[in-house]
Amino acid sequence: xxxxxxxIIATLCVAMLLTxxxxxxxxxxxxxxxxxxxxxxxxxxxPHRVGVGSGFVVGIVLDVLTGTLLGQNALGLSVVTFIAxxxxxxxxxxxxxxxxxxxxxxxxxxxxxxxxxxxxxRGVAPGLNYWAVPLIGALLWPWIFVTLRKVRRQFRIx
Amino acid sequence: xxxxxxxKPIFAQGPSQTTRLVVAVTLSLALLVIDHRxxxxxxxxxxxxxxxxxxxxxxxxPYTASRWLSEITSNRDDLLETNRELHQENxxxxxxxxxxxxxxxxxxxxRDLVDSSFKVGDRVLVAELSSVDLDPYKQxxxxxxxxxxxxxxxxxxxxxxxxxxxxxxxxxxxxxVVLITDTSHALPVQVLRNGLRTIAIGTGRIDQLTLPYxxxxxxxxxxxxxxTSGLGGKFPPGYPVATVTRINRSPDAPFSSVxxxxxxxxxxxxxxxxxxxxxxxxxxxxxxxxxxxxDAEAPASPPATQPDPAxxxxxIPGTSDPxxxxxx
Numbered sequence: 484x485x486x487x488x489x490x491i492i493a494t495l496c497v498a499m500l501l502t503x504x505x506x507x508x509x510x511x512x513x514x515x516x517x518x519x520x521x522x523x524x525x526x527x528x529x530p531h532r533v534g535v536g537s538g539f540v541v542g543i544v545l546d547v548l549t550g551t552l553l554g555q556n557a558l559g560l561s562v563v564t565f566i567a568x569x570x571x572x573x574x575x576x577x578x579x580x581x582x583x584x585x586x587x588x589x590x591x592x593x594x595x596x597x598x599x600x601x602x603x604x605r606g607v608a609p610g611l612n613y614w615a616v617p618l619i620g621a622l623l624w625p626w627i628f629v630t631l632r633k634v635r636r637q638f639r640i641x
Numbered sequence: 642x643x644x645x646x647x648x649k650p651i652f653a654q655g656p657s658q659t660t661r662l663v664v665a666v667t668l669s670l671a672l673l674v675i676d677h678r679x680x681x682x683x684x685x686x687x688x689x690x691x692x693x694x695x696x697x698x699x700x701x702x703p704y705t706a707s708r709w710l711s712e713i714t715s716n717r718d719d720l721l722e723t724n725r726e727l728h729q730e731n732x733x734x735x736x737x738x739x740x741x742x743x744x745x746x747x748x749x750x751x752r753d754l755v756d757s758s759f760k761v762g763d764r765v766l767v768a769e770l771s772s773v774d775l776d777p778y779k780q781x782x783x784x785x786x787x788x789x790x791x792x793x794x795x796x797x798x799x800x801x802x803x804x805x806x807x808x809x810x811x812x813x814x815x816x817x818v819v820l821i822t823d824t825s826h827a828l829p830v831q832v833l834r835n836g837l838r839t840i841a842i843g844t845g846r847i848d849q850l851t852l853p854y855x856x857x858x859x860x861x862x863x864x865x866x867x868x869t870s871g872l873g874g875k876f877p878p879g880y881p882v883a884t885v886t887r888i889n890r891s892p893d894a895p896f897s898s899v900x901x902x903x904x905x906x907x908x909x910x911x912x913x914x915x916x917x918x919x920x921x922x923x924x925x926x927x928x929x930x931x932x933x934x935x936d937a938e939a940p941a942s943p944p945a946t947q948p949d950p951a952x953x954x955x956x957i958p959g960t961s962d963p964x965x966x967x968x969x
Contacts, residue, residue, distance in 0.1 A: 496696060503700035505772040508908070512777050533843040535661040540670065548696065549782075550775040550810075551815055553682050554672035561665035568658055604677050607778055607824055619845040 487640035491533065494521050494631060495541060499548055503541040512612045515620040518545055519593055522560060523586060524631045527574050531641065538564030557598045559593035566592065579625045586624045590617035683794065683810060697773050697815070704772035731925045749762065763877055764917040766790060768881045768912065771815065780823035781806075781841060784913060787814045792915060795875050799914045803881040803904035804828070804869060808915075820907050821882065822847055830882050833871040835860055838870050841901060842884060847908050850883050857890050859897070865900055881924040898904075 498517040522541055525533040542557030567587060574585050594617050674683045736774040768786035775781055786792050788811045796808040797820050806820040821828050823841040832839045841850045866886040871878025883901035
């Protein structure tokens with residue numbers, strides 16, 4: 484049990500590293516929502532272990548790491564994990580392209596919530612680039628899904 | 642435990658997912674409001690940031706390693722060349738400093754004459770920037786110096802050219818700096834040319850500040866240098882901030898829209914200066930006022946101070962006031 488938890492935490496840490504890794508200036512606005520993607524995989528695969536509470540905690544840590552207001556990512560991630568838990572049985576049996584569409588919807592919801600929070604607190608309007616981020620995330624989904632499934636089977640996490 | 646694992650629970654146990662969602666969303670909103678409005682969560686944030694410091698260190702590692710590698714493999718000739726250049730620059734700066742030192746001494750004497758208190762010195766510390774990327778829609782950076790080096794919240798941060806921002810959160814080993822171009826940052830400035838005071842607010846773009854509170858008829862032109870006015874109490878006065886780049890005056894608007902470009906290279910600097918202001922002890926005028934009635938020689942004391950400036954400037958570090966000595 485605890486082994487599996489360590490693996491899940493490790494994958495989330497890798498996702499956070501990818502979120503913070505220095506990138507050239509032009510690429511920064513296009514950084515995919517790594518943490519959301521990894522968290523969504525675990526929610527869909529193990530809904531009885533990773534849920535709204537995990538989303539909230541991961542969100543708070545992400546807020547601290549990226550220097551956003553405390554609660555901004557926590558809000559988005561808890562809502563998205565909740566929806567994913569409701570839909571996990573359906574998403575599991577979808578083919579990849581349909582899964583990606585479902586994930587796209589979830590990523591957009593998370594991004595929209597983050598936009599609302601920034602809009603309500605600071606009033607910076609990001610450009611259209613902002614909406615490319617969920618799209619990139621959805622395109623990455625099949626690879627993330629396959630990689631994490633391999634990790635899950637390797638360590639026999641259930 | 643292993644035995645029970647084979648049967649996965651079909652229904653979630655404990656409080657229902659909806660309840661959990663409601664709790665999580667309420668908590669997030671509460672945290673957002675508290676963090677945005679009241680800034681009461683610094684302690685929580687610092688603790689969490691300290692716990693996640695290894696992650697930040699790891700994310701920064703590739704950059705640090707590549708820099709270290711390029712340093713140890715650098716050519717001897719290149720090093721000698723840089724050394725020579727730096728030596729020359731150092732000489733040039735020292736010559737300029739001589740001039741400023743005498744000017745500063747003169748300025749202190751003059752201020753002493755008019756009994757105005759003045760901050761004497763600033764202590765600075767060089768800190769390196771971490772290469773870690775933060776939220777791209779917020780203008781902030783992480784520096785690799787923290788509370789262990791004496792960094793405190795609200796501390797001014799400069800680069801070699803101008804003001805960069807101020808420290809927002811501190812952990813023992815690093816600190817987050819909000820740049821002056823962040824939309825949440827406002828900086829009291831004045832125009833160097835005529836002393837016109839106003840406030841410079843960040844626009845969220847790395848190369849632009851806005852001065853929204855200047856009336857249409859205010860005396861400001863393109864190219865004016867803005868320096869810190871020191872009125873906010875956080876920044877020492879007199880440091881350059883930005884150059885005015887664009888002024889739109891429309892006759893029907895009460896305020897003109899003025900934009901300025903920060904002088905600091907906010908997106909290119911790798912090292913920043915942290916500043917501690919050291920107040921001096923010149924302002925001892927209240928004790929003098931207390932003793933003056935007892936002496937009943939009030940009119941005599943102003944002429945007595947007149948030949949004083951040279952001496953008093955020498956006595957700045959001392960706490961004894963030359964006036965009281967002479968009167969007794």
